[in-house]
Amino acid sequence: MTDGLFRKIDHGNTADEAVRQIEFLLLDGVLSSGDRLPAERELADRLAISRPVLRDALKELEARGLIESRHGGGTFVADLIGQVFSKPVAELVARHERSTRDYLEYRRELEGFAAAMAAKRATAADRERLGDIIAALRDACARNDFQAEIDGDIELHHAIGEAAHNIILMHTLRACYKLVAEGIFYHKQLIFDLPGSRENILEQHAAIVDAILRGDAEAARKASEDHIDYVAASVEEARRAGERELVAGLRKIQRDGAQNGRGRSRETTLQEGKQR
Structure with missing residues (x-):
């Protein structure tokens, strides 16, 4: 929801004022990574600026890596957090x-x-x-x-x-x-x-x-x-707890293998006895 976030620009019908207002929303965390901005016409109306002026503002914000346009999907706040580590x-x-x-x-x-x-x-x-x-x-x-x-x-x-x-x-x-x-x-x-x-x-x-x-x-x-x-x-x-589960599992595998081995050994001994 972005209702009420954007205010009409009272002075200087310029892209700079629109950029500044959106920057403040990003800086204060009002808009976060992945949030979608209103459609161009709606946002221009809220800011009380022309659509060409708004486009200039959005281009500037996109050039700074603060927003991104998705083809056919609108304009979104970019990943402001990014990768802490490579x-x-x-x-x-x-x-x-x-x-x-x-x-x-x-x-x-x-x-x-x-x-x-x-x-x-x-x-x-x-x-x-x-x-x-x-x-x-x-x-x-x-x-x-x-x-x-x-x-x-x-x-x-x-x-x-x-x-x-x-x-x-x-x-x-x-x-x-x-x-x-x-x-x-x-x-x-x-x-x-x-x-x-x-x-x-x-x-x-x-x-x-x-x-x-x-x-x-x-x-x-x-x-x-x-x-x-x-x-x-x-x-x-x-x-x-994970280590205990792992060790217990390994012990079970070992016991089962040993028991199977003893079982096969007894079976082999019986078969050999019959052959004799």
């Missing part, structure tokens, strides 16, 4: 467990700061959004809707970052969350599969939001840090 580095990072620990350590500090800032700066609209997300997460958990829980988890962390009202922090956090979405560090399902983890994570999220809604910056920071500490411990537990 593909070789991403693959290198994914192969080493220490990277996950360092990543969570980094996120712990960023998210603690973001939660504290959100407690101080969240607007009424921010607080309403956070409350709605927690309500939706509780509903998803009650329905055992795993995908809705994952989606809500991501949305909540984005919402907290946005409620901090620091554009550098917001875009940095978005880059961090993209790394998890791409599976570079760990998969959320590994954590959610641990007994009791879904309920624990829900209550941790609720504690963060509650502190933000109360305007308690220190409590929000602590609740956020405690959450990341739990995630780090859960990632380690999931890794160990």
